[in-house]
Amino acid sequence: MSRTVLSNAVLVDGTGGEPVEGAHLVVEDGRIADISRRQVGEADRSIDCAGRTVLPGLIDCHVHIGAVEENITEQQRRYFASELALRMGSVLTQILHQGFTTVRDAGGADAGFRRAIEGGVVAGPRLLVSGRPLSQTGGHGDSRLATEPGGAPSPSWPQVGMVKWIADGPDEVRKAVRENLRQGVDQIKVMASGGVMSPTDKLTSVQYSLEELQVAVETAAAAGTYVLAHAYTPAAIRNCVQAGVRSIEHGNFLDAGTAALMAERGTFLVPTLVTYEKLYEEGERRGLPRESLEKAAQVYDAGLEGLRRAEEAGVRIASGSDLLGGWAVHKARELQIKAQVLGPMGAIVAATRSSAELLGLDGEVGTLEVGKQADLLVVDGDPLEDLSLLAKPKCLAVIMKGGVTYRDDLGS
Numbered sequence: 001m002s003r004t005v006l007s008n009a010v011l012v013d014g015t016g017g018e019p020v021e022g023a024h025l026v027v028e029d030g031r032i033a034d035i036s037r038r039q040v041g042e043a044d045r046s047i048d049c050a051g052r053t054v055l056p057g058l059i060d061c062h063v064h065i066g067a068v069e070e071n072i073t074e075q076q077r078r079y080f081a082s083e084l085a086l087r088m089g090s091v092l093t094q095i096l097h098q099g100f101t102t103v104r105d106a107g108g109a110d111a112g113f114r115r116a117i118e119g120g121v122v123a124g125p126r127l128l129v130s131g132r133p134l135s136q137t138g139g140h141g142d143s144r145l146a147t148e149p150g151g152a153p154s155p156s157w158p159q160v161g162m163v164k165w166i167a168d169g170p171d172e173v174r175k176a177v178r179e180n181l182r183q184g185v186d187q188i189k190v191m192a193s194g195g196v197m198s199p200t201d202k203l204t205s206v207q208y209s210l211e212e213l214q215v216a217v218e219t220a221a222a223a224g225t226y227v228l229a230h231a232y233t234p235a236a237i238r239n240c241v242q243a244g245v246r247s248i249e250h251g252n253f254l255d256a257g258t259a260a261l262m263a264e265r266g267t268f269l270v271p272t273l274v275t276y277e278k279l280y281e282e283g284e285r286r287g288l289p290r291e292s293l294e295k296a297a298q299v300y301d302a303g304l305e306g307l308r309r310a311e312e313a314g315v316r317i318a319s320g321s322d323l324l325g326g327w328a329v330h331k332a333r334e335l336q337i338k339a340q341v342l343g344p345m346g347a348i349v350a351a352t353r354s355s356a357e358l359l360g361l362d363g364e365v366g367t368l369e370v371g372k373q374a375d376l377l378v379v380d381g382d383p384l385e386d387l388s389l390l391a392k393p394k395c396l397a398v399i400m401k402g403g404v405t406y407r408d409d410l411g412s
Helices: 081-097 111-118 169-182 210-222 234-243 256-265 273-282 290-313 325-330 333-359 387-391
Strands: 003-011 020-028 031-036 045-048 052-056 058-063 100-105 126-128 188-191 227-231 247-250 268-270 376-380 396-401 404-408
Touching (some): 058 333, 081 111, 081 396, 081 404, 169 210, 210 227, 268 333, 273 325, 273 333, 333 387
Parallel strands (some): 003 045, 003 052, 058 100, 188 227, 227 247
Antiparallel strands (some): 376 396, 396 404
């Protein structure tokens, strides 16, 4: 039995409770065996965490490992499928080295990437995949330009990368959900409103009828899983909540009444504020279309207000980033932005305990408690005083997932 002791730490356990100084944490066979303020005996490996903070591995509920470039439509014209797959493997390793030990891919990655991590083919976070997100014709997942004829082959219709599935009407939606499930996805993603990167819809458009959304939810539930939905506007969000969708992704234009409905039904909100910051700041330089830049400016201005309404209503708030391409190095910046509304501790809880609850993994990860898997970070300094520490790789002295150490600058 392997025994690792992390001693003399300031423990931020992810529950929202007060930090514990002088904590000693014991890891045995991949799990947390003990947490104490007293010395805990001999160890096969000792890590002195004096002057440092131990907190749970971070969770990102909205990533796209298939977005290897910022312009996700053009990338499909640049790379072979095999090259995209290799680049996606590199993205997974980068995510883990940023301190994110669990992520949910919100569309694009199939079960093969999850299996590759579990089989040790590539180092990466614990990965939950959504396969091909569902979109109506002309919806957020339809990357065809208005000038491209309907049904014609398109270079933006990939097999690897940012894949998608166009399904119209209850029967097509049901079949698409079932096929995704047959291919081993962990959950189902639907596009319920317009989006920034789609070329032919408006942000305010409501996509998928209540009946279509209900079919997706019922089909997923029959297989023991759930639906997450891309949605910006109150009308689109209300449709999703009434249909039984588990999490609303983005939700930038959320109003008070819709937030109250989400709180009543227990629907999670997954804000992805950092992606709009980067789109706003750097999108033009990265060659994104003018239409996308204009839409990005609208959601950038609304994001914090939507989060504030959700927090005031008591909505369960998880954490996502939705960063594309090279912007993915800024994942931890999301916590700094959320902290403007939730405070530092609230932002950490959103990216640990609450995200684990959303993913149905709260019995295993998300907080540092005896019996749970040893997903943890040792951070130089105090993230509650300076959340930017989490965005600096040099400040992540230890990264551990399931008791396996992927970085250790302190061990002896």
